[in-house]
Amino acid sequence: MRRGNSTGITMTSVGVFILFYIPLLCVAMFSFNANKFGLTWGGFTFDWYAKMFHNEVIMKAAWNTLLLAVVSTLLSTVLGTMLAIGMYRFPWKKKTMGKLDMLLHLPVVTPDIIFAVALVIAFSAIRHFTGLFELGMPSMIVGHVTFQISFVALVVRGRLEMIGHDVEEAAYDLYADHKRVLFKILLPLLKPGIMAGAMLAFTLSLDDFVISFFTAGPKSTTLPLFIYSALKRGVTPEIHALSTIIMILTIVLVLAMQKFTAKNGGEMH
Amino acid sequence: MDLKVFAVCKSYGDVEALKYVELKVEKGEFFTLLGPSGCGKTTLLRVVAGLEMADSGMVMLGGEAITWKPANERPVNTVFQSYALFPHLTVLENISFGLISRKIPKAEAIIKAKEMLDLVQLDGFGDRKPDQMSGGQRQRVALARALANEPELLLLDEPMSALDAKLRVQVQIELRQIQQRLEKTFIMVTHDQQEALTVSDRMAVMNVGEVAQMGDVREVYDRPKSKFVADFLQTQNFIEAERVADHRIRTTYGEWAVTDPVPWEKGTVTVRPENLSVTSDSAACTFKGRVETSLYRGCYQELFLDNGLQVETESVRPFAKGEEVMVNVPQEAVVMLND
Numbered sequence: 001m002r003r004g005n006s007t008g009i010t011m012t013s014v015g016v017f018i019l020f021y022i023p024l025l026c027v028a029m030f031s032f033n034a035n036k037f038g039l040t041w042g043g044f045t046f047d048w049y050a051k052m053f054h055n056e057v058i059m060k061a062a063w064n065t066l067l068l069a070v071v072s073t074l075l076s077t078v079l080g081t082m083l084a085i086g087m088y089r090f091p092w093k094k095k096t097m098g099k100l101d102m103l104l105h106l107p108v109v110t111p112d113i114i115f116a117v118a119l120v121i122a123f124s125a126i127r128h129f130t131g132l133f134e135l136g137m138p139s140m141i142v143g144h145v146t147f148q149i150s151f152v153a154l155v156v157r158g159r160l161e162m163i164g165h166d167v168e169e170a171a172y173d174l175y176a177d178h179k180r181v182l183f184k185i186l187l188p189l190l191k192p193g194i195m196a197g198a199m200l201a202f203t204l205s206l207d208d209f210v211i212s213f214f215t216a217g218p219k220s221t222t223l224p225l226f227i228y229s230a231l232k233r234g235v236t237p238e239i240h241a242l243s244t245i246i247m248i249l250t251i252v253l254v255l256a257m258q259k260f261t262a263k264n265g266g267e268m269h
Numbered sequence: 270m271d272l273k274v275f276a277v278c279k280s281y282g283d284v285e286a287l288k289y290v291e292l293k294v295e296k297g298e299f300f301t302l303l304g305p306s307g308c309g310k311t312t313l314l315r316v317v318a319g320l321e322m323a324d325s326g327m328v329m330l331g332g333e334a335i336t337w338k339p340a341n342e343r344p345v346n347t348v349f350q351s352y353a354l355f356p357h358l359t360v361l362e363n364i365s366f367g368l369i370s371r372k373i374p375k376a377e378a379i380i381k382a383k384e385m386l387d388l389v390q391l392d393g394f395g396d397r398k399p400d401q402m403s404g405g406q407r408q409r410v411a412l413a414r415a416l417a418n419e420p421e422l423l424l425l426d427e428p429m430s431a432l433d434a435k436l437r438v439q440v441q442i443e444l445r446q447i448q449q450r451l452e453k454t455f456i457m458v459t460h461d462q463q464e465a466l467t468v469s470d471r472m473a474v475m476n477v478g479e480v481a482q483m484g485d486v487r488e489v490y491d492r493p494k495s496k497f498v499a500d501f502l503q504t505q506n507f508i509e510a511e512r513v514a515d516h517r518i519r520t521t522y523g524e525w526a527v528t529d530p531v532p533w534e535k536g537t538v539t540v541r542p543e544n545l546s547v548t549s550d551s552a553a554c555t556f557k558g559r560v561e562t563s564l565y566r567g568c569y570q571e572l573f574l575d576n577g578l579q580v581e582t583e584s585v586r587p588f589a590k591g592e593e594v595m596v597n598v599p600q601e602a603v604v605m606l607n608d
Contacts, residue, residue: 169320170353172340174367174418184366188357 024247031240048237049245058242061226068137068212068222069205072144077198079145080152081190087153088160107150116214119143123215136217143215144205151204152197159193192260199257203250270331270344270421270454271296272317277326279312286312288478289326294471296331299448299455301465301486304475305501310458311350313475314424317456319343330422341370346415350427352407354399360386360410361395367418385413388447405436412444416451425457429464441467462502466490474498495608496537504539504604505579511535518603522556522576528601537606542571542581544602547594554595563588 031049035042052058087100107115119142123133133139167189171181187194209224216225223246230239274292278285286309294300302310315321317328319340328336335343346367355363361382368378386392389409399407408428415423428444429437445468448455459465465472466486473483474497482489482498493499496507510518512531517524518538527538548554558574565584572580572588580596588594 164351166349166351166353167355169340170347170349171355171366171370173318173320173345173347174414175341175370176366177341177370180370185355189355 027240028244028247031237031244033237033240036237048241052238052241052245055238057221058223058226058238061221061223064137064220065206065222065224068140068144068220069202072141072148072205073198073202075141076145076148076152076201077194080149080197080201081156081194083149084153084156084160085186088157104150104153107147108154112147112208112210115147116143116211119146119211120214134217135215137220139215139217140212140220140222143211144208147208147211148201148204151200152194155197155200156190156193159190159196163189195260196257199253199260203253206250206253207246272422272454272456273327273329274313274317275327275329277313277316277323277328279309279316279321279324285478287316287323290478290480292473292480292483294454294456296454297452298471299445299457299469301469301472302456302458302475303460303462303465303472303501304481305460307477308475309478310460310475311426314347314426314456314458317422318345318347318424320347344421345424346418346420346422347424347426348408348411348415348428350430352399352411352431354407354410354414356399358398359395360391360397360399360402363399363410364414364417366414371418381417382413385417388416389413404431405440408432408440412447416447419453421454423453423455425455427458427460429459429461437464438467444468474501476501492604493539494606496539496606499539499604499606504541506540506542506545507606508538508540508578509535510538516600522578525555525598525603526600527603527605529603529605532605532607537608539604539606540598540602542579543569544599545578545580545582546597547572547580547582548597549595550597551595553597555598557593557595560588560590560592560594562590 032044032046033042034045034047083104087097087104092100119139123135123139123142127133133142163186167185168181171185176184207224209228212222212225213228216222221229223242227239227242230236272292272294274290276289276291277287278289279287290309290313292313302313304310312321316323319335319338319342323336326336327334330343330345355366358366361379364382364385365375365378368381369375373381383392383395386395389412391406391409391413394402394406394410399410402410408431412428425444429440432440441464444455448468457465457468469486471484472486472489473480474489475481476497482494489498490502493502493504499507508520508522510520510525510531512534513519513524515530516527518527518531519525520538556576558576558578560572561575562573564571564573565587568584569581570584570588572582572594574580574594574596578596580594
């Protein structure tokens with residue numbers, strides 16, 4: 001009975017995983033298909049990859065994506081870490097803390113599309129009064145940072161709670177000033193959390209479509225935006241190749257993040 | 270340096286953790302704050318350390334008011350209950366942390382840190398990380414880290430609560446020896462009366478934010494002043510009594526002669542089970558009772574009598590249930606309680 005049951009569970013989970021990954025595997029397979037149109041296999045080829053790397057539009061979009069992800073991740077990591085430390089370390093009243101907590105979680109659960117529309121409205125209002133924030137790379141960076149901050153802050157705060165107040169108090173007790181406590185104790189101990197938060201922010205930025213779509217200017221097309229517009233003209237194997245590469249990159253990032261948190265997570269206890 | 274605490278109050282919201290606490294700790298003395306959890310002993314220690322600020326009152330160290338000084342400007346170091354070692358630094362880096370904070374050259378700090386490792390018998394462990402050490406070793410590192418700074422005052426917050434019973438006794442002895450060798454002022458917080466008695470010169474028993482009694486450990490142990498202190502120090506037998514004469518009381522167990530003057534007309538006295546003894550001499554018999562339960566404890570045995578009193582006696586022979594025993598109460602063992 002038990003045996004049959006566990007076989008059932010195994011079959012189901014295998015089934016679920018197949019459902020998950022078949023579409024992705026299909027894309028990867030078609031990226032190597034020499035046959036440009038249709039679903040028939042025309043032989044194995046790296047041509048699409050070569051073509052993709054020679055396509056200036058794609059390369060420009062890739063550069064934009066990377067620039068956007070790197071800059072927004074750097075900014076949101078610094079801001080998110082500061083936010084987490086401020087929220088967790090300042091002696092807020094319980095009620096205030098609850099409200100701050102809600103404010104921090106709100107951007108995580110708000111639908112992207114609402115967030116994006118809100119950003120567009122905010123940008124146009126600012127633009128109306130100051131003439132700044134013409135839609136383009138800077139507005140995209142600001143847009144990405146606004147939703148990344150929450151994720152970074154949540155991850156860092158989890159780590160902060162794990163560290164507890166004790167070690168900081170011990171450092172103050174041992175004559176350290178604020179600067180020494182921050183740089184010698186707090187930041188080194190927070191590093192795994194900060195790194196995990198940064199990688200999360202990076203992957204979020206990398207595959208964000210909605211917010212980019214609303215805040216992009218004519219010259220700041222990113223890969224997701226490019227793929228979307230290219231799809232209107234029909235799916236080409238070049239896009240399969242591109243998707244496959246993005247997929248592999250994401251997997252590598254996720255693995256790196258897992259390895260990092262696993263390696264440093266257990267250290268505290 | 271000597272520490273004086275005047276009328277210190279501290280509240281958390283509606284909870285009064287410290288109520289006008291007064292404390293005086295002499296230079297070079299091992300002082301213990303003893304009390305049940307929630308009595309404010311740790312809060313008081315943190316106020317002295319500078320990790321909490323008193324709402325009102327004054328803290329003076331060696332004649333200087335330090336009430337409002339932050340923790341990193343006080344010549345005071347703490348051994349935390351959780352040890353609070355820095356997990357990303359080696360043992361040597363942990364111990365030299367305070368010295369380097371005070372801008373002492375690194376080479377000098379390392380030499381001093383190694384000396385400290387020697388003092389706590391951990392030489393050779395300098396390059397380890399805290400998580401590669403046992404609980405007892407970590408506790409020593411925490412002690413060495415605090416002592417490396419040669420603090421005027423060392424604070425210990427339940428330093429042995431995470432150790433097993435056997436190790437605890439060993440560490441108590443070592444701690445006492447280190448304190449006597451260094452001749453520094455130590456203040457320890459604990460809820461364990463044995464620990465307090467073993468290591469300290471003087472102690473203060475605390476109850477809900479107030480010092481219930483302060484004094485030499487023997488004095489507090491032998492002459493508790495209130496029901497709370499007596500109960501916390503496990504005197505066990507509480508007896509209602511009336512004054513007959515200056516050194517004579519009447520209880521439900523008969524009239525007893527007592528050494529201490531009787532301060533009230535009606536009140537409570539307490540007497541420790543180990544001060545009572547079973548006697549076969551009817552002249553020495555203060556009262557009689559029947560054995561309800563006897564517990565064998567190795568070198569002594571505990572008798573629970575039908576009249577509600579507890580006696581500890583030698584293990585020379587077992588007592589049967591229902592056996593009548595004659596109990597002697599020495600005059601000097603009867604303690605008058607003030608409440």
